Amino acid sequence: MLAKISWKNIWRNPVRSFVVIGAVIMGIWALLFLMSFSNGLISSYIKNSIQNETSHLQIHHPEFHKDKEIKYIIPEAIDLENELRNDPMVKSVARRTLCNGMASSAKGGRGVMIKGIDPEKEIEVTGLDGKVTQGKFFDTKKKNPILIGEKLAEKLKLKLRSKIVLTFQDAQGEIVAGAFRIVGLYKTGNTRMDELNVYVKDSDLSRLLNMENSSHEIALVLKDFEQTKPLAAEWKKKYPELLVEHYGEISPDLDLFQEQIKINMSIFIFIVMLALIFGIINTMLMAVLERMRELGMLMAIGMNKIKVFGMIVMETIMLALIGAPIGMLFGFLTIRYFNNRGIDLTSFSEGLEQFGMDNFVRPEIGSDFYIQIAIAIFITAVLASIYPALRAIRLKPVEALRKI
Amino acid sequence: MKEIVIKASGVHKTYNETKVPVHALRGVDLEIEKGEFTAIVGPSGSGKSTLLNIIGGLDRPSEGKIEVGGKDISTLSDNQLIDFRRENIGFVFQAYNLIPVLTAKENVSFVMELQNRSKTEVDNRVKELLDAVGLGDRGDNRPAELSGGQQQRVAVARALAPKPTFILADEPTANLDSTSTANLLDIMARLNKEENITFVFSTHDRRVVDRARRVITLVDGKIQTDEHFKR
Structure with missing residues (x-):
């Protein structure tokens, strides 16, 4: 009523x-x-x-984040990569060699993060090939190919096929330099990252670093995003000698x-x-x-x-x-x-x-x-x-x- | 032995809302028996409506006691008074005061639904009451679709619906024409005679006074005359 x-x-x-x-x-x-x-x-x-930078999960040597020194490698990284790839929750895995260095052109130089990647695996994790706006994604037989961001190219006044010199410390602490040929320019939509990150083949970087088969970073994409944090917690226990972080820990702003x-x-x-x-x-x-x-x-x-x-x-x-x-x-x-x-x-x-x-x-x-x-x-x-x-x-x- | 339905003992009502207190009732003593057809008359400001409000539990006396069916209602709380009114008193207002969004049937059934009566009982009683007031065919009409006289008859049916101890009608014919007044009074007189329902009116209307078997005249808050007639 x-x-x-x-x-x-x-x-x-x-x-x-x-x-x-x-x-x-x-x-x-x-x-x-x-x-x-x-x-x-x-x-x-x-x-x-997540796609361009952090992935869902990353694994490093526990000391790596302090100074990003190249000596902090992941022990037996190849075996670990294979083990993780077989995990039913994992969709894709990419192993990287990282080092800080200087990128120089005739017009100037800038501090960069040099990422040595396996192009095929990197595609699966970051889809980097889809972000190439000029040139090709390492699809070349040229020696020492490099992919740099449009923004960095603009700052250093570089173009496709220009030469760029990367200078960094090798495993023994010696300064080494390598000349690379720009095979592609990419744009991720984040100009800070595009200005900072340059991608070279892992084999090229490892050779210059005198660190064959060594890696500093393993990035993973999971099949179910929602499982990221629980899986990170599980792996922290499973791999106590390694630093396992989910995207929120790597980049707290997320x-x-x-x-x-x-x-x-x-x-x-x-x-x-x-x-x-x-x-x-x-x-x-x-x-x-x-x-x-x-x-x-x-x-x-x-x-x-x-x-x-x-x-x-x-x-x-x-x-x-x-x-x-x-x-x-x-x-x-x-x-x-x-x-x-x-x-x-x-x-x-x-x-x-x-x-x-x-x-x-x-x-x-x-x-x-x-x-x-x-x-x-x-x-x-x-x-x-x-x-x-x-x-x-x-x-x-x-x-x-x-x-x- | 006669059954006393309403008993007022030494009822005073003083309003202190203005600088000078207004004495609306000054010691009213009154007994109304079951089945009476009583008119309370008097000039404006004589205290008719105040007495009716106090008898109906809508207002409280400043002094004195009101008993309805032997129960002292002066001591009841507001909520207890609402429950008491629902079960014991039927009201007919000068301005009909029907719920405009409800049909005649719904207006009549409303109080019974508040009493949680069964649907069958409610439906039967609504039909019976609307037939009794001559509006059996207008049950589905809303108040706006009825004349003033018809609305007041619906109000009478509504007042009777909960089977109250008595019905209080405050100037029920004030807004009605002669035909509607006569019609309404016929209905109420018939219900009073046939079903022994107690009616108490406050009125200025001579036509109502002429039908009442008891006429109480109030002047300045006191009962001046209390006359009984055989009609």
Whole structure:
């Protein structure tokens, strides 16, 4: 009975009810879109960082991160690589030789991270071949091929097929230099990384370092991203002599961003719901004040205060719950549309690339967020109804009946 | 032995909302028996509505005691009073005060649903009551689709629905034309005679006074006359 009368009550003034329903729809739609946009932006950063830099997991010598000295190699890295490759949770593995050095051209020099890779395995882990914008991905018989970032090429005023000299310390601490020929320029979408990392063949680098079959880094991509942290924890125990890290440990900003998404969501929800609360309170208060005489009559004929309170709360919840699914549907459709199409932010590309974010943002949001919104809307409606409902039950029937 | 339905003993009501206290009732003693058809009359400001509100448990006396069916309602809490009114008192208001979003049937059934009566019982009683007030064919109409007289008849049916101890009607005919007034009074008089339902009116309306078997005149918050008529 209460539900029936509440439902009928909300249609007494359809325009006013539609205003509240519209506010709920707009609020939820805006919330979903903003969150999905923010989520898409941050996700692209995390995805790019994982793909280009950290992979899901990395293994190093425990001391390697201190100074990145080349002496800190992974013992029996080839055997370990093969063992990991056979793990059912692992999708791909790449072994790398790393050293800091100087890249020089006729026009200048810059500090770089030289990564010695096995091109075929690197493709499986980072998809680096897909980021080559000029030239080829080591598909050459030329001696000492090198792949450098477009940004570094621009800084050193180098072009495809230009010669570049890499200078670094070998295993014995001697300074060695090698001339490399640029076979390709790449662009990952993160200009900082493109300026820092140069890729050479592992065999070429190992030879110059006098470190055959030695590796500093094993990067892994898992079949299921969600298993990254549990597997890292498991491997930390399994390989106590090695440093096993997941992407969040390698690059703490990625974990920070993930946390930031959650915090942003909570703040956005809070702000939108706060605005809705005041809108709903205003409407429900008007509805109560307009019906004072009727509410007085209801209490006079025996409707107790709990039922009067419940009726006002139910009216508010109904208003909110009519708007919520529609807002969610609009939000879902908008997100889906822009997720397929992408939002072009090319005009901000310079800034975005500094942070490793894509120029095309694809809004995305998890299904759990819809549930969070539904719960938030329900709580909002209940909170918003309390004041008008209290006003209703504080009425004295004898006074309310005198109201015109 | 006659059954006393309402008993007011030394009822005073003083409003202190203004600088000068207003004494609306000054020591009213009154007994109303079951089956009476009583009109409380008097000039404006004589305390008619105040007395009706106090008898109906909508207001509390400043002094004195009100007993309904032997129970002192002056001591009940607000919530207890609501429950008491639901089970014992039927109200008919001057402005009908029907719920505009409900049909005539729903308005009548509303209080019974508050009493948690079974659906069958509610449906049967609604039909019976709407037939009794001559609106058996208008049950699905909303108040806005009914005339003033018809709305007031629905209000009477609603007041009777919970099978109350008595019905209080505050100026029930004030907004009605002569035909509707006569019609409504006929219905209430018939229910009073046939079903021995107690009616207490506050009224200015001569037509109501002429039908009442007991007329209590209030002046300045005191009972001036209390007359019984054989009608």
